[in-house]
Amino acid sequence: xxxxxxxxxxxxxxxxxxxxxxxxxxxxxxxxxxxxxxxxxxxxxxxxxxxxxxxxxxxxxxxxxxxxxxxxxxxxxxxxxxxxxxxxxxxxxxxxxxxxxxxxxxxxxxxxxxxxxxxxxxxxxxxxxxxxxxxxxxxxxxxxxxxxxxxxxxxxxxxxxxxxxxxxxxxxxxxxxxxxxxxxxxxxxxxxxxxxxxxxxxxxxxxxxxxxxxxxxxxxxxxxxxxxxxxxxxxxxxxxxxxxxxxxxxxxxxxxxxxxxxxxxxxxxxxxxxxxxxxxxxxxxxxxxxxxxxxxxxxxxxxxxxxxxxxxxxxxxxxxxxxxxxxxxxxxx
Amino acid sequence: xxxxxxxxxxxxxxxxxxxxxxxxxxxxxxxxxxxxxxxxxxxxxxxxxxxxxxxxxxxxxxxxxxxxxxxxxxxxxxxxxxxxxxxxxxxxxxxxxxxxxxxxxxxxxxxxxxxxxxxxxxxxxxxxxxxxxxxxxxxxxxxxxxxxxxxxxxxxxxxxxxxxxxxxxxxxxxxxxxxxxxxxxxxxxxxxxxxxxxxxxxxxxxxxxxxxxxxxxxxxxxxxxxxxxxxxxxxxxxxxxxxxxxxxxxxxxxxxxxxxxxxxxxxxxxxxxxxxxxxxxxxxxxxxxxxxxxxxxxxxxxxxxxxxxxxxxxxxxxxxxxxxxxxxxxxxx
Numbered sequence: 001x002x003x004x005x006x007x008x009x010x011x012x013x014x015x016x017x018x019x020x021x022x023x024x025x026x027x028x029x030x031x032x033x034x035x036x037x038x039x040x041x042x043x044x045x046x047x048x049x050x051x052x053x054x055x056x057x058x059x060x061x062x063x064x065x066x067x068x069x070x071x072x073x074x075x076x077x078x079x080x081x082x083x084x085x086x087x088x089x090x091x092x093x094x095x096x097x098x099x100x101x102x103x104x105x106x107x108x109x110x111x112x113x114x115x116x117x118x119x120x121x122x123x124x125x126x127x128x129x130x131x132x133x134x135x136x137x138x139x140x141x142x143x144x145x146x147x148x149x150x151x152x153x154x155x156x157x158x159x160x161x162x163x164x165x166x167x168x169x170x171x172x173x174x175x176x177x178x179x180x181x182x183x184x185x186x187x188x189x190x191x192x193x194x195x196x197x198x199x200x201x202x203x204x205x206x207x208x209x210x211x212x213x214x215x216x217x218x219x220x221x222x223x224x225x226x227x228x229x230x231x232x233x234x235x236x237x238x239x240x241x242x243x244x245x246x247x248x249x250x251x252x253x254x255x256x257x258x259x260x261x262x263x264x265x266x267x268x269x270x271x272x273x274x275x276x277x278x279x280x281x282x283x284x285x286x287x288x289x290x291x292x293x294x295x296x297x298x299x300x301x302x303x304x305x306x307x308x309x310x311x312x313x314x315x316x317x318x319x320x321x322x323x324x325x326x327x328x329x330x331x332x333x
Numbered sequence: 334x335x336x337x338x339x340x341x342x343x344x345x346x347x348x349x350x351x352x353x354x355x356x357x358x359x360x361x362x363x364x365x366x367x368x369x370x371x372x373x374x375x376x377x378x379x380x381x382x383x384x385x386x387x388x389x390x391x392x393x394x395x396x397x398x399x400x401x402x403x404x405x406x407x408x409x410x411x412x413x414x415x416x417x418x419x420x421x422x423x424x425x426x427x428x429x430x431x432x433x434x435x436x437x438x439x440x441x442x443x444x445x446x447x448x449x450x451x452x453x454x455x456x457x458x459x460x461x462x463x464x465x466x467x468x469x470x471x472x473x474x475x476x477x478x479x480x481x482x483x484x485x486x487x488x489x490x491x492x493x494x495x496x497x498x499x500x501x502x503x504x505x506x507x508x509x510x511x512x513x514x515x516x517x518x519x520x521x522x523x524x525x526x527x528x529x530x531x532x533x534x535x536x537x538x539x540x541x542x543x544x545x546x547x548x549x550x551x552x553x554x555x556x557x558x559x560x561x562x563x564x565x566x567x568x569x570x571x572x573x574x575x576x577x578x579x580x581x582x583x584x585x586x587x588x589x590x591x592x593x594x595x596x597x598x599x600x601x602x603x604x605x606x607x608x609x610x611x612x613x614x615x616x617x618x619x620x621x622x623x624x625x626x627x628x629x630x631x632x633x634x635x636x637x638x639x640x641x642x643x644x645x646x647x648x649x650x651x652x653x654x655x656x657x658x659x660x661x662x663x664x665x666x
Binding site for chain 2: 036039279282286287290294295311314315320323324
């Protein structure tokens, strides 16, 4: 990585940024060197994770968020992560749809990423892409992930503020609303709020919230059961995920959602959670990097012939996978 | 793990099975010892993966599959994997719904699993749970996963036959139908086939299939564009994923779906793919085990103090994560 490309990047050159992102995605020596150089400049951006099932209109919502943050004069990067798509590099269909409202705006940069099949690999690359945007001066970085699986949870851990997007009428409430996803939500969004069933979706979410944040039950004894916005007497260091209703297609509810995001950032800074999340986030990044590196080192040390013959023994049921693993580890310890 | 518990398990005792599964899920010494002992008895079951987004009615479909396989006198195990749920061990809501049709049938065993937060950990445990059922003589093992993320893809790799379940009207076709998910599908199921929009879902799936399996384009020149069932002149060693339409709530299309599953098993055995998939499956299991083991060993060697101070340096931006990692790896190589 030439010093010049980094300088050009830091001056705001989009082409330099795109080239650098490709180096990072390819995990090539230039990408790695750039990451090392850029890392001290990171830690400035507000990283916002947005996750939700297909059909929730999440992409349109992310689009609108970008538009609203742009109106505040903030530079916005969108990292669109689709673990189930084999495509990468910005050419996927969803982006073209997305680009309509945002194209021609030099303050917005969209990058699509996809799985190359390795566990953990996608989250590692996502973390690195976010670092590049952060160092390049993007104040808002939105990580847009599809679905509700473990990899989405891992990716959500990279964010300061996580939005979980639901929509009315997406099958059984049992299936659509997952306690584990609620646990990662800082803000719940019911998009397509003009659709039938919005009340029952909201009710289901509030019930789940009560289970996940039992402290709120105390407040609910004093008021309406349906009233969930954090009351005035809530301690400053406690964040109760608000529920925002939006219609992304006509931007209804967007100003309130932006306010909730900003309130969460303020809460994080006042409570000290910003620093704690930052540390947890970097811990996750480091753990992912560590697993990848250890696996690559071990494979190189053991060599393909030994690994193949180990697999042969397992296929023949000569020994269990763990027995084979232990003997390999002993031989390469 | 006492020899007695294993013997009791192999005699078909459900309580012994439940206890053993808990040992395996807890990854305790008894569970590990049992896996080593049981492994030589594995390799008999037909492992069927079922994946699909919330709202597709996938759980009801899995339920019906179990009912139909039971009618053939086969013992059926269902491993319900929900990467986004913090619950485990069979107490989740979905199971209670599911249990209605199947309860009291000693030939069916349902086990729910959930993420404990570790990357790769869930897929490893799923593979091990499947081994226990396989050794215990369950002829059909259904792995039922939620969503379309990377962890679901990893879990699908553990199966011989993978069903991808779609439903009409689940948001934009762009979002709902993912090329990467199609790549893992051996059989495509459009459930809720009595709903409006079934034709457009089917059309979208067929288009994606043509992209994924270009060989079919040749056959399509000779016939109807919409005719996709593998024609007679298709070589025996080529499997083109059929599209099955079902209504799980009244079992419509279930006999045809069971036929398709059996045809896929026959195809796998005739073509030699059964053995190749078995090998690939064991490779995946082994890789997952390896990553977990390497990470645990490294952490033990480096010690918590060193890892904490490494993280401190990263948080201070004193050095990049990779630079810190490299110095840690050098110190512990």
